[in-house]
Amino acid sequence: MSEKKLADLSKQMAAIDIAMLSTHTKSGEIAGRPMSNNGEVDYDGTSYYFTYEDANTVGEIEADPKVSLAFMGQKGFSVAVEGKAKLSRDKAEMKEHWSKDLDKWFKDGIDTPDIVMIQVDATRVHYWDGEDGGEIKL
Incomplete structure (x- = not known):
């Protein structure tokens, strides 16, 4: 088992x-969405992710900010992130993370009505890369 750094995972x-x-x-159920x-x-x-104010995601994060992220890559590479989410409606913050x-x-970019930015700050990152795997605590 190798010890990957966050920068290594970022590239993949x-x-x-x-x-x-x-x-x-x-x-109490778990709801997932791409x-x-x-x-x-x-x-x-x-x-950072973007959604609409009326999405179930927004209300669920307001009620319980503990979330997870799952990433599936090529050749057995995958990442599971545990973290806390927060919501922002600040256009200047959104602009910093817009692509x-x-x-x-x-369609109207950050000026789209009712747009909300979700920020997920990881607390733990688990990774698997073929037979290699590990955890990074943040």
């Missing part, structure tokens, strides 16, 4: 287009 995660974001529902992973950003333990790829979902 850049090739993954979609992450699964899981939250807890009001009745979110676009911005491969242009170096992963440093914090991820043009998001325009296909949000």
Whole structure:
């Protein structure tokens, strides 16, 4: 078992287009949904995603900010992230994390009505790379 650093994982995660974001529902179930992973950003333990105010995701994070992210890559590479989510409606913050790829979902960019940014700060990162695996605590 090798000890990968977060920077090593970041390079591999850049090739993954979609992450699964899981939250807890009001009745205690786990709800997952695909979110676009911005491969242009170096992963440093914090991820940013965008959604709409009326999405179940927003209410679920407000009720319980503990979330998980799952990334599935090529050749047995995968990452599971445990973390805490927070919501931002601040346009200046959104602009810092916006990429043009998001325009296909949000036609007016950060000026799209009712847009919300989800920030996930990792507390633990588990990875598997073929037969190699490990954990990074943040």
